[in-house]
Amino acid sequence: MASSTSPSTLEPMVQKLAYRVELDALDREAILALPFQHKVIERSEFIVRERELATHSCLMLSGYSIRSKLTGDGGRQIVAIQMKGEMVDLQNSLLRTADHSVQALTACKVAYIPRQEILRLAAERPTVARAMWIDTLVDASVFREWIMNVGRRDARTRIAHLLCEFSLRLKLAGLGRENGYELPMTQEQLADATGLTPVHVNRSMKTLDAEGLIHRLNPRVIHIGDWRKLAEAGDFDSNYLHLRQGDAALN
Amino acid sequence: MASSTSPSTLEPMVQKLAYRVELDALDREAILALPFQHKVIERSEFIVRERELATHSCLMLSGYSIRSKLTGDGGRQIVAIQMKGEMVDLQNSLLRTADHSVQALTACKVAYIPRQEILRLAAERPTVARAMWIDTLVDASVFREWIMNVGRRDARTRIAHLLCEFSLRLKLAGLGRENGYELPMTQEQLADATGLTPVHVNRSMKTLDAEGLIHRLNPRVIHIGDWRKLAEAGDFDSNYLHLRQGDAALN
DNA sequence: CGGGAGGTTGACAATCGTCAATCAGAGTGG
């Protein structure tokens, strides 16, 4: 872990918030002036554990992380996937104790920001506060879509939906190639995200492949043959991501 | 619909927010001074429809409402249940278009507050803004628990979990009797909330009844025989509701 | 070359959904 005051490290946070609300120069400066610590998180390492006190928020600079919860009998449910530019753990850090864990899916670079500094920023810059609030509201909207995904869609549709969400979000984050991307998760992790078993995830992806909706060079590299068809198969409508006009039409 | 400036109508909103953050006299006054309209919503009436522009937030004064989403093939997923004292639609009204519908489960009395006034209040009273933010974060925590509920628990456990959540929240709202309450929903609605079919909800409740975990005077009036056992059956841990110490031990 | 993680497949089991009939209770009108 290394302290840093590099002026541009928090730029992704400015971008993220400016996407939601118009920020003036003072707002931007205030964000960039936040104290933070650079940190590298290894694959599988926990950033926050359920029931811990979370004292920091963190901004993803690279890599992927997941949020998950455990049932009493050991089942795991992944409730969100985070990527570059996203604020992890505004949720946990503003509340007393974490209600879910955050874990690195791949090696990650993050910027740690003390909870107190986030609160101070919010108090001093109402516009920034509003942007962060809206950001958490969009997170909540994604949660709702996931409830519907696991509650009311069959296996094939759930997987297709997740692949669509991934595709769009990767493009927005500036990752991902033209018609495809590399999945950062194993089939077991996909299963935990969709409420299925690894075996059935495998079967469902095989089906999507056989139907020509996706092509796989290797199990993790997804090529999307026809976005329209995949979106239809996944009952995917990007409305819940609350993107801007142009971005929603990316695919 | 009737305009009103009755000074105490918004008191539940003060209570709700003061539960999360300490509010000073000015904060409380500012909340109570919000302009609003009284409105009575009939059973089944929509308060907001998916994809609409939501221009108002609303505070539940009595009755129950649900938030729901529809799949492409007509399936419905209920993603939240709202009761007295809760702020419906901070979510929809701060974002451009509603990503889900809000519908009255029973006849409801509500106070409509214009979106602009909420934003103004948040800008002028940072502490109130923080309280509302935290409130939406708690909502998000409940969404995460619901994802786990429908994703990783079997039918009997899902139902038991929902019954437990209801019991606790009703007590907090000052509703519900000692060891039981009246469910405001049909079994079809329970099914939509748990990702099951009405028939299977019926079977699951029958099982819980046969096991002595609940008793039913009539299909909607639930008596909880042994809270401990029901909570265990439902894999229920109130941590995700982020209650205060005392409240978490209510049952 | 060996070991391990992750992916793939088949056989079988179980939970849950579907369909359809019946029942119970509330409200309505004659």
Next chain:
DNA sequence: CCACTCTGATTGACGATTGTCAACCTCCCG
């Protein structure tokens, strides 16, 4: 007071999606 109707609850028979178990394969890495 009694059909009549409607909504919601209940039940049984059957079917299907999904889970379980177990084997085997593939690739990567030391």
